[in-house]
Amino acid sequence: MEGVIDAHTRDLLTRQPGFDWTVTEFVRVVDTRLPPRVFLKHCPELASAPQRLCTPSGVPVTLQLLGSHPAALAANARQALALGATSLDLNFGCPAKLVNRHDGGASLLRDPRRVRAAVAAVHDAVGDAIPVTAKIRLGFADRRLALACAMAAEQGGAQQLVVHGRTRNEGYRPPAHWEWIGRIRQRLSIPVVANGDIWTLEDYWKARTLSGCRDVMLGRGALADPWLAPRIRHWQLSGERLPDTTWESRATTLVDFAALQRSTLPAKVVTSLLKQWLNHMRARDPEAARRFESLKRITQLDELLDGLMAEQPAMPRAARLPA
Ligand SMILES: Cc1cc2nc3c(=O)[nH]c(=O)nc-3n(C[C@H](O)[C@H](O)[C@H](O)COP(=O)(O)O)c2cc1C
CATH class of the missing domain: 3.20.20.70 (Aldolase class I)
Incomplete structure (x- = not known):
């Protein structure tokens, strides 16, 4: 694609x-x-x-x-x-x-x-x-x-x-x-x-x-859920259904993706690509949607990666209480 x-x-x-x-x-x-x-x-x-x-x-x-x-x-x-x-x-x-x-x-x-x-x-x-x-x-x-x-x-x-x-x-x-x-x-x-x-x-x-x-x-479905193809294959082979994809495994995929991309691209570009993939995930996963909302304005790769791996996503800036 x-x-x-x-x-x-x-x-x-x-x-x-x-x-x-x-x-x-x-x-x-x-x-x-x-x-x-x-x-x-x-x-x-x-x-x-x-x-x-x-x-x-x-x-x-x-x-x-x-x-x-x-x-x-x-x-x-x-x-x-x-x-x-x-x-x-x-x-x-x-x-x-x-x-x-x-x-x-x-x-x-x-x-x-x-x-x-x-x-x-x-x-x-x-x-x-x-x-x-x-x-x-x-x-x-x-x-x-x-x-x-x-x-x-x-x-x-x-x-x-x-x-x-x-x-x-x-x-x-x-x-x-x-x-x-x-x-x-x-x-x-x-x-x-x-x-x-x-x-x-x-x-x-x-x-x-x-x-x-x-x-x-598979097109966008494989990005929305990186475990869709394995889920289909598992069902074909066993007749059983793999559990739904957790946020943790989605986040791991995104972090691995960033590491691979970083080997060839500048951090700024990798930040955009990561957000692009998270955007594909958010339509199909409420946690990805929450993370996308809270992280979409971040411009630093490290901060974005921290936000993906954090146990709870940071609140979007607009929703933060005034000091
Ligand atoms: C951003 C984007 C880029 C795409 N690029 C290609 C492409 O380079 N070659 C291709 O055959 N299809 C491309 N497609 C089409 C997809 O492969 C697929 O046919 C289409 O999205 C329908 O499948 P889906 O509903 O599972 O996504 C692209 C689709 C999107 C959304």
Whole structure:
């Protein structure tokens, strides 16, 4: 997830069993072949790639490209392959206005022929060397072309399709239409993965039931609850439910995250990233919400870390009694 899930986050989230694979933030392709440093920035795992690109815990990492120009996508796919990518994903889901205005992400869903051309260009560029997959939404403004776009991705050579169950215009507003993902799954012969609004184990069950998909992709849910993927995996293996995630384990994840980020970034940036993750947690956890309220104006990393680990959060400044 762009600006949110980087290599350090992938590392942390895959330390417990749960994820089968992960995807990088998208590499934006315009009209030229990008230099290696751009790929390494989005996917530092390339620098230590063994046989298969993966997180330190061994969970495969797929490199994602976002673009619309088939020749440029092909050139960058070859570049990625040369640098050690072991699978490539194409993003047709990004709803950002800037990206769509420049003819990228979900804007291609207005014309399935363009989806097919983009996937085919990348597929032809890498041949059978590595798999190519794609990610779509249900459409741009409406769902009329949902199936046509999914089939176009398959015809272009995608070996798997993730479907985010909303149109571009629906943004991230609930609900995700899992039953629509099921309609697509029934018509495709490649594996279809359901994505959107999976925040809990119950959502996972419902998404699987309504879509009929064997696999799901977690987005914001994995940030809101870093134990969601392990909880799903535990249930798959044992039929039992792990206890709810405590604030202490969320705080530990955040502190570990800060330590990893601090190895490459200045304290000020790490402070912002920590607040960003806490913000993702707060919608799903009352204690995270309380901590966010009391800590959101802190600018010093050490003070923020103390506030996360404190037994009781400090009161927000506005709520403090006058001396
Ligand atoms: C801040 C943000 C950045 C994202 N960046 C990417 C990205 O780089 N590539 C991608 O395929 N999806 C990206 N997504 C979309 C998510 O992967 C996912 O498809 C979407 O959030 C729906 O799933 P969710 O409801 O579980 O979050 C992003 C979403 C958000 C909120």
